[in-house]
Amino acid sequence: MSQSRFAYYPGCTLHGTAREYDVSARLVCKSSGIELEELEDWTCCGASSAHATDHLMAISLPARELQAAEEKDLPLVTACAMCFNRLKLSAHELSQDNTREMVSKVMNKEIIKVPTVVHLLQVVDEKIASFSFKKQLEGLKVACYYGCLLVRPNDITEFDDDENPQIMDRTIATMGAQAIDWDFKTACCGASLPFTHPEAVIKLSHAILSQAKELGADCVSVACPMCHANLDMNQKEIRSRYNDEINIPIFYFTQLMGLSLGFSPKDMLVDKHFTSPLPLLKEKGLV
Amino acid sequence: MARVGVFICHCGTNIAGSVNIDEMVDAANKMPSVVYASDNKYTCSEPGQASIRQAIIDNRLNRVVIASCSPRMHENTFRRTVTSAGLNSYLLEMANIREQCSWVHSNNKEAATAKAIDLVRMAVAKATKDEPLFPKEVGLTKRALVIGGGIAGIQAALDIANAGHDVVLVEREPSIGGHMAQLDKTFPTLDCSACILTPKMVDIAQHPKITLRTYAEIDNVQGYIGNFHVQIRQKARKVDHSKCTGCGTCWQKCPEKISSEFDVGVGKRSAIYIPFAQAVPTKPVIDTEHCRYIKYLQFVDEGEEGKKPAECRICEKLCPVSAIDWEQQDQILTEDFGAIVVTTGFKPFDPQVYQEYGVGRIPDVITGIQLERLMNASGPTEGEVIRPSDGTHPKSVVFISCVGSRDDEKGRGYCSKICCMYTAKHTIMLKEHDPEVQSYVFYIDIRAVGKDYEEFIRRAQEEAGTIYLRGRVSKIHRKGAKLIVQGEDSLIGRPVEIEADLVVLATGMEPSEGVIELAQGLNLSHDSYNFLMEAHPKLRPVETHIDGVFLAGSCIGPRDIPECVAHGSAAAAKVAGLFSQEKLVIEPLTALVDPLKCVGCLACVQVCPFNAPEEQKARDGRTIAYINDALCKGCGLCVVACRPGAINLRGFANDQLLAEVVSLW
Numbered sequence: 001m002s003q004s005r006f007a008y009y010p011g012c013t014l015h016g017t018a019r020e021y022d023v024s025a026r027l028v029c030k031s032s033g034i035e036l037e038e039l040e041d042w043t044c045c046g047a048s049s050a051h052a053t054d055h056l057m058a059i060s061l062p063a064r065e066l067q068a069a070e071e072k073d074l075p076l077v078t079a080c081a082m083c084f085n086r087l088k089l090s091a092h093e094l095s096q097d098n099t100r101e102m103v104s105k106v107m108n109k110e111i112i113k114v115p116t117v118v119h120l121l122q123v124v125d126e127k128i129a130s131f132s133f134k135k136q137l138e139g140l141k142v143a144c145y146y147g148c149l150l151v152r153p154n155d156i157t158e159f160d161d162d163e164n165p166q167i168m169d170r171t172i173a174t175m176g177a178q179a180i181d182w183d184f185k186t187a188c189c190g191a192s193l194p195f196t197h198p199e200a201v202i203k204l205s206h207a208i209l210s211q212a213k214e215l216g217a218d219c220v221s222v223a224c225p226m227c228h229a230n231l232d233m234n235q236k237e238i239r240s241r242y243n244d245e246i247n248i249p250i251f252y253f254t255q256l257m258g259l260s261l262g263f264s265p266k267d268m269l270v271d272k273h274f275t276s277p278l279p280l281l282k283e284k285g286l287v
Numbered sequence: 288m289a290r291v292g293v294f295i296c297h298c299g300t301n302i303a304g305s306v307n308i309d310e311m312v313d314a315a316n317k318m319p320s321v322v323y324a325s326d327n328k329y330t331c332s333e334p335g336q337a338s339i340r341q342a343i344i345d346n347r348l349n350r351v352v353i354a355s356c357s358p359r360m361h362e363n364t365f366r367r368t369v370t371s372a373g374l375n376s377y378l379l380e381m382a383n384i385r386e387q388c389s390w391v392h393s394n395n396k397e398a399a400t401a402k403a404i405d406l407v408r409m410a411v412a413k414a415t416k417d418e419p420l421f422p423k424e425v426g427l428t429k430r431a432l433v434i435g436g437g438i439a440g441i442q443a444a445l446d447i448a449n450a451g452h453d454v455v456l457v458e459r460e461p462s463i464g465g466h467m468a469q470l471d472k473t474f475p476t477l478d479c480s481a482c483i484l485t486p487k488m489v490d491i492a493q494h495p496k497i498t499l500r501t502y503a504e505i506d507n508v509q510g511y512i513g514n515f516h517v518q519i520r521q522k523a524r525k526v527d528h529s530k531c532t533g534c535g536t537c538w539q540k541c542p543e544k545i546s547s548e549f550d551v552g553v554g555k556r557s558a559i560y561i562p563f564a565q566a567v568p569t570k571p572v573i574d575t576e577h578c579r580y581i582k583y584l585q586f587v588d589e590g591e592e593g594k595k596p597a598e599c600r601i602c603e604k605l606c607p608v609s610a611i612d613w614e615q616q617d618q619i620l621t622e623d624f625g626a627i628v629v630t631t632g633f634k635p636f637d638p639q640v641y642q643e644y645g646v647g648r649i650p651d652v653i654t655g656i657q658l659e660r661l662m663n664a665s666g667p668t669e670g671e672v673i674r675p676s677d678g679t680h681p682k683s684v685v686f687i688s689c690v691g692s693r694d695d696e697k698g699r700g701y702c703s704k705i706c707c708m709y710t711a712k713h714t715i716m717l718k719e720h721d722p723e724v725q726s727y728v729f730y731i732d733i734r735a736v737g738k739d740y741e742e743f744i745r746r747a748q749e750e751a752g753t754i755y756l757r758g759r760v761s762k763i764h765r766k767g768a769k770l771i772v773q774g775e776d777s778l779i780g781r782p783v784e785i786e787a788d789l790v791v792l793a794t795g796m797e798p799s800e801g802v803i804e805l806a807q808g809l810n811l812s813h814d815s816y817n818f819l820m821e822a823h824p825k826l827r828p829v830e831t832h833i834d835g836v837f838l839a840g841s842c843i844g845p846r847d848i849p850e851c852v853a854h855g856s857a858a859a860a861k862v863a864g865l866f867s868q869e870k871l872v873i874e875p876l877t878a879l880v881d882p883l884k885c886v887g888c889l890a891c892v893q894v895c896p897f898n899a900p901e902e903q904k905a906r907d908g909r910t911i912a913y914i915n916d917a918l919c920k921g922c923g924l925c926v927v928a929c930r931p932g933a934i935n936l937r938g939f940a941n942d943q944l945l946a947e948v949v950s951l952w
Contacts, residue, residue, distance in 0.1 A: 163642030181648055183764035211764060 006123065007069035007076045007115070008036035011045055011083035018080070018225035020269035024254035025079045025120055027268075031261050032130040034123060036077065039068045047082035048192045059099065060106045062090035066114045067107065075116040077123055079254070081224030084119045085149040085157060091117050092156045119150060119159065121223050121253065125167050128174050134262040136176030140284055142256070143217035144168040144179050145208065146186050147227040162186060168253055172221060175260040180215050184208045189230040198237075205230050206238045209246050218280055219249045221256055228252065232274045249277030259286055289415040292323040292348040293407060294339055295384075296330035296355035302385050303328075305393040307400040311354070314404045320415050322346055331361050336368045343372040350414040354382040354407045375419035377875070377938055382410040405951060412950035416943040420875040425917055427513025428625040429866045432457065434505055434805070437465020438848055439840025440630035441487050442855030443862075447628075448496035450863040455498045455622060456491060457519055459801075462501060462566035463488055465632055469549060469563075469656060471663040471670075473848055474712040475743035481565055481665070488567040502572050504801075506619060508808050511917040512835030513625045513871045521618040525573035525581075526559070530610035533561075533569040537602035537611070545577050547667070550660045551635075553653070553675065554667025559602045564665055573602070573611075580613070626835050626862045629819065630855065631805060633796040633841040636691030636699065644687065644763050644792060650676040651770055652763060652790045654690075655709055662716055672720055674789055677768065681788035684717060685772045686710045686728040687760050692795035693731060701816065703795030704845040707734045710793045711747035718751040726753045727785055729760050729774050737847070756783065763790055796845040809836055810897060818844045829858040832920075833897070837861050876938040877919035878926060884933035885911040891925035891934060900925055 014022035029036050044050075046061035066087065069076035078084050091114045093099045104110045124131075144165075151162040160167045163186060169179035187208055190201030209231060212220055222228045232250040239246055255268040265287055270277050281287045293315040297303035308326050315324035323346040327335045330353060342348060351369050355361065358381045366376035384403040392399035429452050433444045436458030444456045456463065467473075468488075470480035491497055500519060507518040541557035549562040556562070558577040561569060575581045579599035586596055603611040635656050638646045645652050651674050653661075664670040674681055688710055692703040707730065714726035733755070735741045747753045758775035765771070772785045798817040806813050810833050812820040819842045822830040829837050839854035840846060846854065865871075878899070880891075887910035891900040899918035905911045914925070914934070926934045926941070935941055 161642055164648070183645055183649070183762070187762070187764075211766070214767070215765075 003075070004033055004127070005035040005037060005074055006118075007072050007074040008038045009042055009045075009065050009069070009076055009078045009083060009087070010038065011047075011078060011080040013080055013082075013225035018228060018252075020272045021079055021225060021228070021252045021254060024252060024258045024263075024268045027263060028124075028131075028254045028257045028261060029120075032127060032132075034127060034130075037072065037074065039065060039072075042068065045083045045086040047080075047086050051086070056102065056106065058086070059090045059093050060103050062087045063094060063103045063107060063111060063114075066091055066094070066117070067109065067111060069115045070113055073115075075118060077118050077120055079120040079223070081119070081147055081149040082226060084117070087117045088157050091115075119223070121150070121167050121171070122159070124171055124253075124257070128171060131174075131257070131261065133175050133257075133260040135260050135286065137172075137256065137260050137284070137286070138176050140177040140286075141216055141218045142172045142177050142179050143182055143212035143215070143220045144172055144185060144253075145189075145212075145220050145222050145227060145231070147222070147224045148186055148188055148191070149224060149226075151186050168221060168223060171253060172256065175256065177256070177260075180212075180217050182211055182215050182217070184211050189227050191226060191230075194230060194233075201230050202234050202237055202241060205234050206242055206244065206246070209235070209238065209248055210242075210244060213246055213248055217248065218284070219251055219277065221251050221253045223253055235275050247275060249273065249275050249280050251277065289320045289350050290322045290346065290348050291318075291320045291350040291352060291411050291414055292339075292342050292346060293318070293321055293325075293352045293354065293411065294330055294342070295324070295326040295407070296335070296353065297326065297328045298330075298355060298385055298389075299328065302355070302389040302403075305389045305396050305399050306384060306403045307396060310400050311404055311407065315407055315411070318408055318411050320350075321411060323348060330355050331364055336364070339365075339368050340372040343369065343374060349374065349378065350417055351379045352382060352407060352410045352414050353379065354384045354403065354410070356385040357381075357383045357387075375421075377420040378414070378417045380410040380414040380417065382406040408950045409947040412946040413943045416940065416946050418937075418940075420937055422875050423873040423916055424870040425513055425873060427866070427868065427871050428515075428623045429453070430455070430622075430624050431626045431628060431862050431866075432515070432517055432622070432624040433628045433630060435465070435630035435632055435799075435840070435842070436460075436463030436491075436499075436501065437630060437632040437840060437851070438467045438484065438487075439632065439846075439851040439855040439858075440465070440628070441484075441491055442852045443628045443630060443839050443859045444497055445487065445490055445494065446856050446859030447862050448494050450859070450866070451496070452863065452866050453496050453498070454494075455500060455519075455624070457503050457505060458499075458501045459504045459522075460501065460562060461524075461560070461572045462562050462568070463491060463499065464563070464565075464567065466635075466656075467848060468565070469551070469663075470659050471666075472712065472716060474708045475737070475739045477712070477715070485565045485567075488565070492567050499568070500620075501568060505805060505808065508627070510623075511915065512833075512865075514917070515624045515627055515835065517622055517624055517627075519620045519622060521620060522572075523575070523615045523617050524571075525575065525578075525612055525615050526571055527610045527612045527615070528568065528570045530608045531570040531606075532608060532610075533571075534607065536605045536607070538571050540601050540605055542599065542601060543577055543579050545574075550667050551654070551657045553657050553660050584613075626837065626865055627809065628837045628839055628855075628858045628862060629805070629809070629811070629831075629842055630838070630840045630858075631799045631802050631819075631842040633845070634799050636703070636794040636797050638690050638792050638794050640697050641690060641792070643761060644690075644790065645765075646792070649763065649765060649770065649790075650674075651681075651788065652792065654792050654794045655706070655713065656794070658713055658791050659709075662713075662720065670720075672717065672789075679768075679788070680721060682721075682723050682725065683785070683787045684714075684724060684726045684789045684791060685760075685770075685785055685787040686713065686726060686791045686793060687772075688728060688730045688793040689759075690792040690794045691797070699795060699797075699816070701795075701845065702734060704734065705847045706793035706795060708737075708740060708743065708847070710791075711735075711744050711753070713791065714747045714753040715751045718753075726751065727772075727787075728753055728755045729758055729772075730755060731757070731759065737849070758783075796841060798842060802842060809833060811836065811838075818842065829854055829861055835865065871917075873917055874921065875916075876921040876936070877916045878914045878921065878923070878934050878936050880912050880914055881933045881935070882911050884931050885909075886931050886933070887911050888930060890928040890930065894924045894928040896922070896924070
């Protein structure tokens with residue numbers, strides 16, 4: 001991964017509810033010379049619905065994006081943990097001859113090779129030296145929350161330790177902030193259940209946020225739009241249901257990087273969040 | 288001129304039931320060099336053997352072929368038979384027409400008969416090329432080396448010494464005792480571990496036949512059964528043990544305190560130390576990595592900049608007998624032994640990979656051996672069980688079994704055998720320490736196979752009130768001062784959460800550090816987990832494939848104390864049996880180098896698993912290979928590897944094997 005040009009697959013959320021993730025990621029990458037070349041005509045990766053419907057479809061949808069990156073002869077990077085998981089799984093399965101043949105038939109195009117798939121955190125971690133962080137985030141205590149999809153299944157995502165990953169903690173520490181040691185880094189946030197089983201999401205998100213609060217975290221840093229939505233959106237409901245004064249801003253790690261690189265909170269679209277981070281940023285002198 | 292006699296055995300109906308014996312005798316009679324052929328209902332019986340003897344004499348036979356069972360079964364029997372008729376015992380060939388023919392072809396008599404005839408034909412062809420061979424005798428040193436001073440090694444050393452032989456016991460730590468010395472009590476009797484172990488340790492130190500070398504390691508092993516040459520590295524203790532009286536002033540006054548290996552991180556020791564109060568010998572060593580004066584010397588030597596460390600030397604100043612010797616260096620001792628017993632034992636599994644349990648991050652998640660030290664009256668807390676985080680007494684304790692055992696995900700598929708039992712012991716002992724403690728055990732299965740073991744588990748459940756939950760723990764997280772243990776109770780099929788003050792991981796057993804290097808030096812094989820391999824898992828449990836090298840204890844696989852003791856005694860019995868001989872007889876079926884054909888490429892040296900071929904100078908100055916008969920196992924690898932065809936295997940020479948093949952055409 002010594003190169004600095006990547007095929008970029010934003011996925012649907014980064015063009016929608018997680019626009020701030022997309023915007024901050026692009027600005028942060030641009031500032032250190034990492035080129036993100038968005039795939040043309042990209043489509044859904046199938047996350048959360050395709051694999052519950054049909055296995056072949058679940059592998060074929062990401063295969064289309066893999067093929068597009070391969071045609072550019074670039075490694076494929078994505079910032080969304082769900083897309084990452086689906087792309088990695090598809091790439092993994094396509095290493096088997098009979099699966100590759102089947103998917104080639106579906107796509108009506110022969111797949112010969114699949115590109116390397118990485119998550120944006122891995123790119124940032126490797127190129128951390130190329131960032132010039134202007135503002136040290138001194139005194140900011142961050143709970144790095146990875147969720148499940150980046151790390152599991154470990155032998156397929158090839159990401160980091162699946163119980164105690166360190167990659168985001170390292171990035172946060174480089175910016176002068178303190179990544180706290182906590183026990184919920186890869187716990188379940190409730191994933192795609194907010195519509196079908198909201199109680200589960202609220203209970204699980206509460207467990208995560210209450211330990212972050214208990215151990216003194218000022219904010220949570222995430223790398224997944226679904227985690228962000230679950231943790232950010234439900235705090236009001238958590239407060240009323242558990243009578244627990246939880247009010248903890250949830251950032252995408254790219255937003256924290258952007259702030260440290262000197263971008264304004266507005267550039268980083270922090271006003272898009274349900275739980276406003278502005279009071280915290282003011283308190284820490286980051287506005 | 289070869290005069291071959293062929294004896295065909297019916298083996299009752301075992302052979303005769305599916306092979307036509309008359310047809311075989313007819314065919315054998317027509318084979319070249321065969322001057323006599325007959326059959327017998329039971330050739331191995333006394334009348335059967337007598338008829339062979341008679342036939343040898345009557346027909347002046349000089350080669351014998353017996354077509355019967357596997358040579359594993361009766362080759363030795365028939366060797367004695369032909370010897371008693373005046374023949375060299377290596378002029379006998381066996382054709383295995385039972386295991387390799389009649390038993391496996393019982394449904395086709397015609398084909399089985401044809402195959403049996405072919406097998407006899409091959410044996411006859413080989414027999415015509417047989418040469419008389421003579422076993423060799425070598426002397427032996429009746430002195431044993433025991434590597435590792437845990438309970439297995441202690442037992443082996445004592446038993447060999449009590450049989451009247453000299454023993455050297457080598458232990459790399461500063462004291463013998465092994466892991467058993469760390470334990471508070473032992474299951475299932477709850478007798479005090481130190482009380483039963485320390486008398487044996489003292490016996491070792493006082494036995495006139497035993498030389499104890501602690502703080503020493505094995506550097507190199509050469510030689511073969513009866514004649515091993517071993518280099519032992521006596522590590523520098525920086526303390527002259529011939530002067531030291533073990534008064535204890537030095538280790539009490541040493542200002543440098545570091546984490547104690549013996550207390551597995553829950554206690555501290557000084558830089559000059561004995562690992563524990565009952566250590567044998569009760570004389571200290573200086574840990575050169577942490578000693579302040581040695582650090583000071585290194586600092587001065589390397590001319591480093593910055594703050595000069597203090598010179599210290601307190602131990603030297605306080606020692607009443609001037610035993611501190613800063614000049615002492617490692618010493619290499621070369622000694623000869625006739626037998627070696629490897630008892631290198633185990634180390635507790637390092638649970639660092641279980642990040643879901645917060646290992647290394649959550650201070651109140653500890654291992655079983657750490658709890659053992661906390662419960663021990665001579666441990667760092669003098670027997671008070673306290674939480675490492677805040678020193679309070681835990682009231683709710685969760686035990687997780689199979690940590691590093693039966694878990695393929697973590698690369699440990701095997702059962703460590705002792706954890707179910709020591710966990711039950713811990714729960715009983717905790718209840719004795721503090722009746723308010725409630726223990727919970729998450730388990731996969733409870734394995735309590737041993738005398739009084741099952742009853743002991745019942746005692747934990749019924750008397751100590753331990754709650755057993757069948758299922759694994761998925762996650763431990765902190766909540767205030769408590770630990771929340773999330774797991775599954777698979778008997779009710781529900782997730783459960785238990786609020787605990789302390790979590791104890793029942794960690795399994797792993798082979799000791801450095802055992803692979805030792806195994807390579809001794810040519811021992813090991814399994815995929817690096818446990819050493821016995822020669823046969825059932826019938827030769829303490830022997831190895833290397834004659835004269837024996838194993839005992841948990842270097843072979845997880846074992847509890849009674850098993851280690853039994854194995855130590857078993858290995859000692861094997862050594863005593865070996866030492867009961869005045870000379871060792873060596874099979875002559877070994878490889879032989881033709882020095883005229885050898886080009887000195889030494890490919891044989893590389894392929895031999897037993898270090899039998901050696902480099903040698905021929906009289907004309909050429910490099911050639913020479914094979915040490917005492918080490919050669921006759922496997923034939925070197926014969927195949929030898930490019931000029933200079934190596935031949937006695938008893939299985941190239942022309943003999945070729946004759947067998949050719950006879951089929």
